[in-house]
Amino acid sequence: MKDFWQAIKFFAHYFKRYKFGMFLVGFFIILSTYLQVKAPVYMGKAIQEMGNYIFLKLNPMTAATANLDKFHHALGMMLLFVVSTAGAMLIMGVLQSIISANSVNDMRTGLFAKLQRMTIRYFDEHQDGEILARFTSDLDNIFNAMNQAIFQLFSQIALMVGIIMMMFQQNVKMAWITIASTPLALLIAVVVVMQAKKYVDLQQKEVGHLNGYINEQINGERVIITNGLQSKSINQFVKHNEQVRSATYKGQVWSGILFPLMSGMSLINTAIVIFFGGSMALNGDLSRSAALGLIVMFMSFSQQYYQPITNITSTYNMLQLAVTGAHRLSEVFAQDDEISPANGQQLTGIKNEVTLEDVHFGYKQDKEILHGVSIDVQKGQMVALVGPTGSGKTTVMNLLNRFYDVTSGAVKFDGVDVREMDLQSLRDHVGIVLQDSVLFSGTVRDNIVFGKPDATDEEVTSAAQQANIHDFIMSLPDGYQTHVDDENSVFSTGQKQLLSIARTILTNPDLLILDEATSNVDTVTEAKIQKAMEAVISGRTSFVIAHRLKTILSADKIVVLKDGNVIEQGTHTELLSEQGFYANLYTSQMVFE
Numbered sequence: 001m002k003d004f005w006q007a008i009k010f011f012a013h014y015f016k017r018y019k020f021g022m023f024l025v026g027f028f029i030i031l032s033t034y035l036q037v038k039a040p041v042y043m044g045k046a047i048q049e050m051g052n053y054i055f056l057k058l059n060p061m062t063a064a065t066a067n068l069d070k071f072h073h074a075l076g077m078m079l080l081f082v083v084s085t086a087g088a089m090l091i092m093g094v095l096q097s098i099i100s101a102n103s104v105n106d107m108r109t110g111l112f113a114k115l116q117r118m119t120i121r122y123f124d125e126h127q128d129g130e131i132l133a134r135f136t137s138d139l140d141n142i143f144n145a146m147n148q149a150i151f152q153l154f155s156q157i158a159l160m161v162g163i164i165m166m167m168f169q170q171n172v173k174m175a176w177i178t179i180a181s182t183p184l185a186l187l188i189a190v191v192v193v194m195q196a197k198k199y200v201d202l203q204q205k206e207v208g209h210l211n212g213y214i215n216e217q218i219n220g221e222r223v224i225i226t227n228g229l230q231s232k233s234i235n236q237f238v239k240h241n242e243q244v245r246s247a248t249y250k251g252q253v254w255s256g257i258l259f260p261l262m263s264g265m266s267l268i269n270t271a272i273v274i275f276f277g278g279s280m281a282l283n284g285d286l287s288r289s290a291a292l293g294l295i296v297m298f299m300s301f302s303q304q305y306y307q308p309i310t311n312i313t314s315t316y317n318m319l320q321l322a323v324t325g326a327h328r329l330s331e332v333f334a335q336d337d338e339i340s341p342a343n344g345q346q347l348t349g350i351k352n353e354v355t356l357e358d359v360h361f362g363y364k365q366d367k368e369i370l371h372g373v374s375i376d377v378q379k380g381q382m383v384a385l386v387g388p389t390g391s392g393k394t395t396v397m398n399l400l401n402r403f404y405d406v407t408s409g410a411v412k413f414d415g416v417d418v419r420e421m422d423l424q425s426l427r428d429h430v431g432i433v434l435q436d437s438v439l440f441s442g443t444v445r446d447n448i449v450f451g452k453p454d455a456t457d458e459e460v461t462s463a464a465q466q467a468n469i470h471d472f473i474m475s476l477p478d479g480y481q482t483h484v485d486d487e488n489s490v491f492s493t494g495q496k497q498l499l500s501i502a503r504t505i506l507t508n509p510d511l512l513i514l515d516e517a518t519s520n521v522d523t524v525t526e527a528k529i530q531k532a533m534e535a536v537i538s539g540r541t542s543f544v545i546a547h548r549l550k551t552i553l554s555a556d557k558i559v560v561l562k563d564g565n566v567i568e569q570g571t572h573t574e575l576l577s578e579q580g581f582y583a584n585l586y587t588s589q590m591v592f593e
């Protein structure tokens, strides 16, 4: 129920942007309902007038007075109402399509803009596929429901109320007869819908499992091929697929029986209406032609009356999916934005030093990762962070750029806490080269000038030369204009990092954070990365996460982290002479070199 109200609030938020359109939709719903329920009245009238005409014509005493004027009038009115109903519905359909398409467009833009404002924490805690699903399945479900169910719900409720009112206005007794079977129809509808929902939910769950399985298998294809696990993989897939088939089939059967059941109910109801209408005529309650007109009118009402129940119940699943989608999108919109302090201090550059002062931090409240880390780096110096996997090296980097905030202690630039700084100015002065560098779709040049779009060709070439990637770029068929994207790229992992280094050189950051890419890198590329790193680090305040110790021998300071504590600090020579953890690490690495 909470989800339901949240969905109402969510849709109201977007619909209120289209107040005039919504007003017009409301107007056309009422108009089309009125026209639709009034048409059977004229149909009954036409039949009654035709009956009157026939009775007058058959009687020689009155045959001369018989004419079809009233019949033609009633028939004309019926046609006018039927055509007008179709016209009103057409306009309503166009309006609701416009509102749906625009609202979903607003949602998509709002969602994307929201993602750009969110903290790194959100992206760390949610899988890519999960975030993507907000844009795909959730927005699709919302769009489908808007187009086919939400406005339909309003118009069908209006139609039901309209038919009931019109029936009671025309004949109270016949109205009671027509609606007498409503409780039974509702009971059938609820049972069928609940059963269908059970299997549609199951189907969604099974499709989720199947997609997860496919994803996992595609990612692990190398391991599968290497270990000859193809048949096992297929067998497992067949099992998942069978579960999807079984749930889909049952859901379809239950959803499918709703229409025949309701049509059957509607026909039985029509028979009851004819039976009671007929007996009213036979009992002489009404003239024969009036009774005939009434029967035709209520036959039409009876058929219309079951439409809303059938239509609302058959779109129930669609509405349910839209409520879930709206709930999920509301959750995303409720996430914290990155906070930049009001009137935060502008960072204009590093004059003296960058420091971490007794920093405690944990990604989750109950699990501290860094336990009082203090590091300082003087302007122009290079600090190397080393330590076993999981010791907290990347975490220190995350705090320097304020991806996360410390629990206690502080990260300071020239004595100013990063939490008091304008976030944009901080990020403008910090450059990051990640281990897994990303390429954006575009040309090679676009990828280098990412942080400085107005860079000249000379600047781009110079940055690529310093990063040792110029020659490779020139060997590509279109040079700097070669089109690349992350999935389908001609660049290896190491070359991507070189490109990323060129990108950073171009932005000329005051503080450089570099996570050395050493995995999957051949020795030639490794040597190139080493040279490129030297070029980008030279004279720049920098933090480097080093996996291969020989790349940081010249560091001004090496900080050794273990289990979130700084256990050693000093230059390479100092640490070697200490004969501690670093010395051991270095000696063991040299054995394998």
Ligand SMILES: Nc1ncnc2c1ncn2[C@@H]1O[C@H](COP(=O)(O)OP(=O)(O)OP(=O)(O)O)[C@@H](O)[C@H]1O
Residues within 6 Å of the ligand: 124, 125, 363, 364, 369, 387, 388, 389, 390, 391, 392, 393, 394, 395, 396
């Ligand atoms: N986003 C996160 N949420 C929760 N815990 C995290 C997150 N990122 C890292 N951790 C945990 O924090 C600890 C330190 O991780 P961190 O990535 O800083 O180590 P690292 O020294 O950089 O390791 P590696 O050399 O393997 O990259 C680990 O126990 C890790 O599981």
